Amino acid sequence: MAFYYKLYIIHYRLAVAVALALLFAGAARAQPAKLDMAWPTPNTAFMQGRGIEAYIQPTASGVTTSGLYGGTRNGGRRFHEGIDLMPTLRDTRDEPLDAIFAVLPGVVRHINLVPGNSNYGRYIVIEHPGVSPAVYSLYAHLSAAQPGLRAGDTVARGQRIATMGRSSDVIAIPKSRAHLHFELGVRLTDNFQPWYDAQNFSGKNKHGVWNGMNLMGFDPLDFFSKWRTGAAPDFRAYFARMKPAVRVRYVTRTVPDFTRRYPALLTKPVPPGGVGGWEIQFNETGIPFAWTPLGATEIVGIAGEARIVWKDDAILKAWRCKSLVLNQRGAPVPGRDLRTVLGLIFGQ
Ligand SMILES: [Zn+2]
Structure with missing residues (x-):
């Protein structure tokens, strides 16, 4: 009895080990493959991990x-x-x-x-x-x-x-x-x-x-x-890791060519009935890295209106080289660099 019991335990452990190994192998397969990239110059220092x-x-x-x-x-x-x-x-x-x-x-x-x-x-x-x-x-x-x-x-x-x-x-x-x-x-x-x-x-x-x-x-x-290091094996993973410095709600019926060129940056598909606006996340340098389409009933305002709905003051303070948010009579409004990006993307 004791012998069979031990055998059972061993088999049980083996089964668990095999199951775990398969699980991890599956997880490894689910990871996007690391892009094949070249360094732009003959200098090998970066690839060697030097300073x-x-x-x-x-x-x-x-x-x-x-x-x-x-x-x-x-x-x-x-x-x-x-x-x-x-x-x-x-x-x-x-x-x-x-x-x-x-x-x-x-x-x-x-x-x-x-x-x-x-x-x-x-x-x-x-x-x-x-x-x-x-x-x-x-x-x-x-x-x-x-x-x-x-x-x-x-x-x-x-x-x-x-x-x-x-x-x-x-x-x-x-x-x-x-x-x-x-x-x-x-x-x-x-x-x-x-x-x-x-x-x-x-x-x-x-x-x-x-x-x-x-x-x-x-x-x-x-x-x-x-x-x-594999922390961002490709650009989609890299953009997904970006942190928002500002979130803007922008009123427009336009689906800008930017979102058609970079559909990976959409958080959900554009609704078939069109958009009433966008909620856009900008990183610390003003890159619009995440786009959520809003239905016509989800946003109110005048076309071209950009409302700052959220901001990270610590990030904005650390990036003084960029003017993303200004204070206008106590309310946050888009700064020069944010207005330029919005103007280029929406043609205004
Ligand atoms: Zn340079």
Whole structure:
């Protein structure tokens, strides 16, 4: 009896162990696969897990963090929308020679070869329809694009697209600080030109919808870090981890092209009867990362009205480089940067 009892216990334990193993295997399978990504330069320091001093190019301040994303400049007041990556190779005249690689497969959307036409200098934008949301990657201050590369070309992950440089419009970048300015982000609108025309800027828009004003970068190093550890194996997971700084209720019957371009950012489908507005969550830099459509009966107000329904004061205070919320007679109203994003997305 005792023998069979023991055998029973062993079998029982074995069965539990097998069940648990199957359960964990199932959970592992349910995890999205980690994207195949390339680093945009030949520098292997990040992938090896070395410190930022080994790959981030600081500004003239010499402070390494000044080359990072965010309010990293002018005492936190100036926003830097990407990361600056230093060269690893130079020619006899000390100019950078590093190849620049596409980080993911994608479609070349824009190549600007006239440095004076943008503060990005020579730059290339690639859109990545194979990932969701279909983010863009941007490579700036190039010395040259890869010969023969044209807008509309498809590129493979790790394909050489350019050579690192220090091209810019008005602010000269010295040889010693040559770098790649690298961005990952989302594009706000298909109707950029009417918005641009309404702003009365002095110069012409020479970059179509790929003008930097229409592009919103998130922190590429934060993404790459969470991707490397598996905390955010893809962009959908990365956006799902974003924290709201502001929640806005916006009155409109419009379904903006932004939500059609990035359907992964919808919290639920657009109702067949159309919308009366949106509840939009913005992260600390004003990226509209979560969109909830509201039915016509769920929201009242004048079209174009943006009401702040929730805000995180600690986050807003920490991000002084962005003006998302202002106080108007004791009530929170959208600040300059939030109004710009809403204006671009909804065409107002
Ligand atoms: Zn930069």
